[in-house]
Amino acid sequence: MSANPAATEPATAPSAAPPLLTVDHVTKTFPVGSTSLWRRGDVLVHAVEDVSLEIRTGETLGLVGETGCGKSTLARCIARLYDVTSGTVTFDGRDITALSRRDLRTVRREVQMIFQDPYGSLNPRRRVGSIIGDPFVIHGLGSSRDVKRRVQELMERVGLNPEHYNRFPAEFSGGQRQRIGVARALALQPRLVICDEPVSALDVSIQAQIINLLIDLQSDFGLTYLFISHDLSVVRHVSDRVAVMYLGQLVEVARTEELFGTARHPYTRALLSALPVPDPDIADSRRQTILVGDLPSPTDPPSGCRFHTRCPRAQADCAATTPPLEPVLGDLREHRTACFHPLATGEELASDSAVTPGAGEPPVAGDPPSRPAGTAPTDEGGDRP
Amino acid sequence: MSGILPTSTSSEGVGPEPVGAPPGAPVEERRAIEGRSPWLLAWQRLRRDRVAMISLVVIVLIVLMAVFAPLTTTITGHPVNEQYRQTGLTPDGLPTPPSSEFWLGTDDLGRDIFVRIAYGARISLLVGVAATALTVVIGVIVGLAAGFLGGFVDTVLARLIDVVLSVPFILVAVALVSITGPSLLVTVLVIGFFSWASVARIVRGQVLSLREREFVEAARSLGASDSRIMFVDILPNVLAPVIVYASLLIPVVIVVEATLSFLGLGLPPPTADWGGMISESQNYYTVAWWFVVFPGAALLVTTLAFNLFGDGVRDAFDPRADRIMAEVSDVTIEPLADVDAVEAVPTVETRD
Numbered sequence: 001m002s003a004n005p006a007a008t009e010p011a012t013a014p015s016a017a018p019p020l021l022t023v024d025h026v027t028k029t030f031p032v033g034s035t036s037l038w039r040r041g042d043v044l045v046h047a048v049e050d051v052s053l054e055i056r057t058g059e060t061l062g063l064v065g066e067t068g069c070g071k072s073t074l075a076r077c078i079a080r081l082y083d084v085t086s087g088t089v090t091f092d093g094r095d096i097t098a099l100s101r102r103d104l105r106t107v108r109r110e111v112q113m114i115f116q117d118p119y120g121s122l123n124p125r126r127r128v129g130s131i132i133g134d135p136f137v138i139h140g141l142g143s144s145r146d147v148k149r150r151v152q153e154l155m156e157r158v159g160l161n162p163e164h165y166n167r168f169p170a171e172f173s174g175g176q177r178q179r180i181g182v183a184r185a186l187a188l189q190p191r192l193v194i195c196d197e198p199v200s201a202l203d204v205s206i207q208a209q210i211i212n213l214l215i216d217l218q219s220d221f222g223l224t225y226l227f228i229s230h231d232l233s234v235v236r237h238v239s240d241r242v243a244v245m246y247l248g249q250l251v252e253v254a255r256t257e258e259l260f261g262t263a264r265h266p267y268t269r270a271l272l273s274a275l276p277v278p279d280p281d282i283a284d285s286r287r288q289t290i291l292v293g294d295l296p297s298p299t300d301p302p303s304g305c306r307f308h309t310r311c312p313r314a315q316a317d318c319a320a321t322t323p324p325l326e327p328v329l330g331d332l333r334e335h336r337t338a339c340f341h342p343l344a345t346g347e348e349l350a351s352d353s354a355v356t357p358g359a360g361e362p363p364v365a366g367d368p369p370s371r372p373a374g375t376a377p378t379d380e381g382g383d384r385p
Numbered sequence: 386m387s388g389i390l391p392t393s394t395s396s397e398g399v400g401p402e403p404v405g406a407p408p409g410a411p412v413e414e415r416r417a418i419e420g421r422s423p424w425l426l427a428w429q430r431l432r433r434d435r436v437a438m439i440s441l442v443v444i445v446l447i448v449l450m451a452v453f454a455p456l457t458t459t460i461t462g463h464p465v466n467e468q469y470r471q472t473g474l475t476p477d478g479l480p481t482p483p484s485s486e487f488w489l490g491t492d493d494l495g496r497d498i499f500v501r502i503a504y505g506a507r508i509s510l511l512v513g514v515a516a517t518a519l520t521v522v523i524g525v526i527v528g529l530a531a532g533f534l535g536g537f538v539d540t541v542l543a544r545l546i547d548v549v550l551s552v553p554f555i556l557v558a559v560a561l562v563s564i565t566g567p568s569l570l571v572t573v574l575v576i577g578f579f580s581w582a583s584v585a586r587i588v589r590g591q592v593l594s595l596r597e598r599e600f601v602e603a604a605r606s607l608g609a610s611d612s613r614i615m616f617v618d619i620l621p622n623v624l625a626p627v628i629v630y631a632s633l634l635i636p637v638v639i640v641v642e643a644t645l646s647f648l649g650l651g652l653p654p655p656t657a658d659w660g661g662m663i664s665e666s667q668n669y670y671t672v673a674w675w676f677v678v679f680p681g682a683a684l685l686v687t688t689l690a691f692n693l694f695g696d697g698v699r700d701a702f703d704p705r706a707d708r709i710m711a712e713v714s715d716v717t718i719e720p721l722a723d724v725d726a727v728e729a730v731p732t733v734e735t736r737d
Contacts, residue, residue, distance in 0.1 A: 081605055115603060138604075168423065
C-alpha cells in the first residue's frame, strides 16, 4: 500500500514471485429473461468478458469503473460466490474454479470479502458477537468460550467496544457496521481480502476512518487487497496498481502513479477528468471530457472495442476487432492498455473531439486532465518511446 | 436467538478496559450493552398497545377457563355431559333459561351450557393452536425450500401451493371426514393441510428477496452450508411475518373448526364444542335464546380477542407503523428503526 511502504516490503517486490491470485480469461454471463415460455437463457448479460489480471502478495489492486461495469461480478467470481462461465481463477497455485464445495472450504478461509452495504451485509436478527463468530463456528474452530474471546479481540482490533458483543446490527452506525464486516472478514486470517466498494455507502468523514483501518490492518496482517471502487480518489489513495473496467472488460492496468499521470486509454482519461479538484481556479481552467451517450446494454455489447460507441477517438478498426490488453507506446510491461489509438503522454483527449469545449487547441504539455493542486507532475517520467 | 455463543457480558479474558459500562452500571446502561433484540423491541411496542394488551388479558382468561374447565364442574356440581332431565328441562322438554342453578341456562338435553362452554374452549383452543402450528411448520419448511433452493424444486412446490390453494376446502373436508370418521386429529390435519399453502407463499416471497441480501452472500463466502444459511441466517428473518400471520390465523382456524362442527364434521357428540353447540341450538333458538347466544358469544369474544391481538402483533413488528412509534418515542425506549436516533445513543462507542 502506497501509504505504508515500509510495512509491506513483499508488496513491492519484483514480479518474480508467482502472483497470489491469477484471473485468466474469465467470462461470466447471466441468463436473463427469455423469448419462449419453456427455455430460459435466450438473452445473456455479458457481465464480465475475457478478463485477465493478477494480484501479487501484499499489494493492493484497485479496480475502478462505472456502476454496472462488472466490478462486483468479477469480485464474486474470484470469491467463488459465482461460478465463472469460462476461464480460470488460480489462488496460490490452485485453480479454484473447479473445486468442489468441500475443497472450497479451505480456500474460503484464505479469501474473504468486505461488502459494500453495511446495512445489507449484516443479518439484522443476529447479535454482533455471533455474526463475527460465524467464521469460527462454520469452520469448527475453538470452543464457544474461545470464540467469544477471539471475537472480542477482533472487535477491539477494528475499533469496536468488545462489550457490545451482544448488540444487534441496528444499534450501530454505518461506519461501525462496516467495522463489524471488516472484523468478520479478518476472523480467519485470510490472505486475500476483496473489498467490494467498502466505503461508498459511508459518509466522507467515516470513509477516511475505514480506509485508514484497512491500511493499518494490511500492514499488521500482511493482507493482499482487491479494492473495488468507483471513487477514483479513494482508489488512488490505497492502491499500488489500478485496473480500469468498462462494460465487463479491462481497458487499462497500470501502477497507480502511472495511471493517474499518463493514462493511455481514452476511457481512463475521461474518468480522470471527472475527478473533483479542490482548487476552484484549477477546476475552472482544466478541460473536462464529457462522454456522450449512455453505457451500452451488457446484453448486447458493442462489437470490437466496447468503448467505441462513446469514444471520441474511435475509428473503423475499433468496431471491427477487440484491442488486446498490452503495453502501448513503449510503456513498460506493467502498464497495459486495450486501445488501438492510445493517447500519448501529454496529449489531450479532447483535441480529437468536437464534444468538449477547448477542442482543437494544441495539446498542452504538463496539463493532464486532473491533478490535485500540489501534486508533482509525473509525466516527464521518460516513458515516451 | 444467539444459540451459539454465551450471552453473558462477563469480561473474562478481555484485556482492554470495558468502555461501555462498569459492572455497577445502572440497569438501563446494562440493557443498552446487552443489546435490544428485534423481538424485545417488538414486545416493547406491543406493550404500549392498549387494545392488544386487553385482548391478551382476554385470551389469557379464556386459556385459564380451558385449563381449569373441571373447576366449573366443581363449582356448579354439574359434570359436562350430565343430562338434568328433571331440573334442566321444562315440563315440555325444552331448555331452561339462565338461573341460579344453571348460570347460562341448559341445552336441549338438559346439560349445563356454562360448563359446556368451558369445556368447549379446550377444543377450540387446542384445534386453533395445533392446526396453526401444523400450518406454520409445513408452510415454513415448504416456503424455505422453494424460495431458497429455487429452480426445479421451486417450480414443483410453487405449483403445489397453487393446487392446494385452489382445492375447495369444505367439499374435500366433507369427503375426507365421511371416509375417516370425525375426530380431533382429522380436524387438525384437515385444517393444517389446507392452510399451509398461504404461509408457504408468504415465506417463499420473503426468502426470495432475503436470498439476494449481502449477508447471505457473506455467509456463503465464509463457507456456510445451505442448511446453515437457511436455518441460521434466513429463518430468523422470515419469522416476524410468520408470527403475525399465525396470530391472525388462530381465530380463523377456531371459526373453521366451529364451522366443521356446525356441519357435523367436527368432534362426535357428546363432546362439548362451540360449533356443535351452535349447531344443536338451531331448532331451539326461537324459544331458548341463551342456547345460541352464549356459545356464539364465546366464539365471538375469542376470535375477536385473537384478531385484535394479531393486529397489535403486526403493528409491533412493523416499524413503519407510525401510530405505535409515536407512542413509543416519548417513553424511555428509543425507536431503533430510526438510524439517526441510534447514532445519538451515547453509550455506543466509536474509538477512532
